[in-house]
Amino acid sequence: MCVQVLMVEDDERIRQALSLALSDEDFTVDEASSGEEALRRLETESFDVMLLDLTLPGMDGLEVVRTLRSRGDLPIIVVTARTDARDVIAGLEAGADDYVTKPLMASVLAARIRALLRRRGPGREAVRIGDLEIRPQEGLVHRAGERVHLTRTEFRLLLELAGAGGRIVTREQLLQKVWGYDYFGDTRLLDVHIRRLRRKIEANPDEPTLLLTVRGTGYRIRS
């Protein structure tokens, strides 16, 4: 099946070049030049992933991410021209699944998209951790009987940790399994996602009791 990508970018030349290059990687690319246009199209059409430039005319990129997150869990890869920590973290905090910085290569982007859309392994049993219940088959998480809404990335992150059954999962393993990264230097992506996940599954995110940090190494789920 061909992956449908919605690219939101105000620079027409970049749009064209990236479309061509991504088509070579077997993606179908639709283009939008502003946040408003993208949101309008999403109301009627469906896409597998969204590429979103943060600096847009009119509606701000971060605003677009927040709006989309309130509606559902469409995977979003943020494209930034700046690599300032603040920009990247703001995008991830708003709910983006991954980020790339310009000048981005279509091949790298393609690998990221594929990792993001990778299917879960089949036949996983439901897992219980404290008052948390994870059902991998349906992609559902309940906390004390109440449904918790996780994005696809958050869900996969939780599943990787839960699957280890209380053993330590290193940051590198998480980055590779969830995001398909082979460059491990950047910790912001993982840090922000862990923070987001804790906000959703922990009673008190500042004093986590389920998702524990192992200093200098990685994370583990309380067994």
Add this chain to the structure above:
Amino acid sequence: MRLTLRCRVTLSFGFGLLLVTSVLAFATWNLASGYMLRQREASATRQAEVNVRLVEKSLSSPGLDELLTGLTTGPDSSILVLTPTGLVSAGREVEPSELPADLVTHPPGRAQTTVAGLSVIAVTLPVAGNAVYVELFPLQQLDRTFGFLSAVLIAGTVGSALLGAALGSWASKRALKPLAELNSAASRIAGGDLRARLPDQDDPDLAALAAKFNSTANALEQRALRDARFASDVSHELRSPLTTMVNAGAVLRRRREHLPGTAGTALELLTSEVDRFARMVVDLLEISRADQTDDPPPEEIALDALVRNVIATRTEVPMDLEPAVVRGDRRRLDRVLTNLLDNAERHAGGAVLVSVRGRGSAVRLEVEDAGPGVPPELREQIFERFARGVMAGSRGDDTGSGLGLALVREHVHRLGGRVWVEDRSPRGSRFVVELTEF
């Protein structure tokens, strides 16, 4: 060896005070001892004159002996009356021959002398025509006083010299404190910390110096920031066109077979240079940002695990890793190792060993290669920005951005460590990154 300024000030204060107090002590000694001796002599003479009058009256009486005994003032004093017929004496036994002959033959007279091992004042007076009255007054008490006085004066002189030295040391330390601060601030700036400043000075002599120094440092910092911002702005503006170029290039490269001959070669040149250009812009942006302070709070990093992870994503390299934990920004450490490995691949046919070893409180990350090595005169230079040109003949088809090692140095510097390159035996070079172990 030349003495330090502080040492010299201390010594001159010490010697100066020693000189002054010893002159004063010497003068005091002379005046005091001379005066006391004169007083003693005068009182001895008066006493002798009184005594002689008594002796005169009873010279020929038999009670002279008893009289003389009564007149002596202590066991060490002696009175002798020499008459032509003989000698009458009292007190300590003294032979007349021991007395100074002048004094006895030509009375009256007075002299300080030593008789039978005792320091005395001898007073001689004529009695009734041809007899001579001699009285010896011991000086023991006065000698003891002199001893005490000289001890006090010597101790005072030595003490004040020591006090002077201490004062000099303290004063020079006070006076040199701003200089020490200036020195430390200047070396911090030389070491790359452009935020070093001197504290405000109350002293008008020093305030001007501090103000001048601080304004120079300010200007320097502003300039460095402006430079960094400019580089950052330029590379930022280049990012959008580069994105277009890199991706259009990728599309073209995929269709390389449709462009045979010259056009194909030109296409290859174009796309590879565009890729290099993109790398350069990314590195330039990184290095201009490397100066700025947007680091996340430092975290504990297991250096051996980090090395293993980085190597796992690349060509296999032999490793010799000891467990070590450092503190810092993981991204920086990752870039340091990646760039060192890239550098080894580009210029020396790849790394042959990566090791992590503890060295006391420090930990060393070493990347070794078996390439041509780096000549000693270039070992500083290769860490400069765009220094790639210094390695003659190294501009192959896959040249880097020219910023790789400069970035290594920037990152290591920000991690609070240092980096250098040394010879490896039998051939090649060893890049050493030394960090503080946590």
